[in-house]
Amino acid sequence: EIVLTQSPATLSLSPGERATLSCRASQSISNYLAWYQQKRGQPPRLLIYDASNRATGIPARFSGSGSGTDFTLTISSLEPEDFAVYYCQQRSDWLTFGGGTKVEIK
Amino acid sequence: EVQLVQSGGGLVQPGGSLRLSCAASGFTFGSYWMTWVRQTPGKGLEWVANIKPDGSDKYYVDSVKGRFTISRDNAKNSLYLQMNSLRAEDTAVYYCARDLPSTHKNFDYWGQGTLVTVSS
Numbered sequence: 001e002i003v004l005t006q007s008p009a010t011l012s013l014s015p016g017e018r019a020t021l022s023c024r025a026s027q028s029i030s031n032y033l034a035w036y037q038q039k040r041g042q043p044p045r046l047l048i049y050d051a052s053n054r055a056t057g058i059p060a061r062f063s064g065s066g067s068g069t070d071f072t073l074t075i076s077s078l079e080p081e082d083f084a085v086y087y088c089q090q091r092s093d094w095l096t097f098g099g100g101t102k103v104e105i106k
Numbered sequence: 107e108v109q110l111v112q113s114g115g116g117l118v119q120p121g122g123s124l125r126l127s128c129a130a131s132g133f134t135f136g137s138y139w140m141t142w143v144r145q146t147p148g149k150g151l152e153w154v155a156n157i158k159p160d161g162s163d164k165y166y167v168d169s170v171k172g173r174f175t176i177s178r179d180n181a182k183n184s185l186y187l188q189m190n191s192l193r194a195e196d197t198a199v200y201y202c203a204r205d206l207p208s209t210h211k212n213f214d215y216w217g218q219g220t221l222v223t224v225s226s
Contacts, residue, residue, distance in 0.1 A: 034212045043201050044151070045217035049209055056214070087151060091211035097151035 004098035023088035114222030128185040128202030136180035139205035146196035
């Protein structure tokens, strides 16, 4: 099973700041990585698929990069609605999720 | 508008059974892979099962094989998860989700989630 490790566990930032979230895979997954946002009491929302493709309706401030084992989700300038938990997910070898990074207001 | 509306769930004793339903609207249900994902505070998000558009192929995470059955009724635009021999570790919020057609195994629409609690 491919293990996805997300860091940091918690990111404390202010609105307007840049957020950089990391996801590392236990073996190469090519570019088969997605990112989701989840707010309390809601299902996850697809942000990015195949490492760098924004899903329909996702603002341009969200971007993804990486390949192989190391991936990054960047939020260029945090809006108030961006404070949430973010998960990565791989589809290279079946399907697993990372443990999440919480982006909280500093 | 794409919608996935879940029903079922609740409290069940260990060894009991439960059936989850997911009613789809706003898209051609019979053209999409569909998936069940569950979430717990301890284990996070976990893929449970998925099913091919025509229902001919089904896949399960090892921990539910032989106990859970995923099915669909394309005429009723509905997805199901029959859960038997439930265990405490099956306690979770269960989501149905639609697979992104271009990638499969990424999920662009999700149900609202339903809580399943297995406890005596």
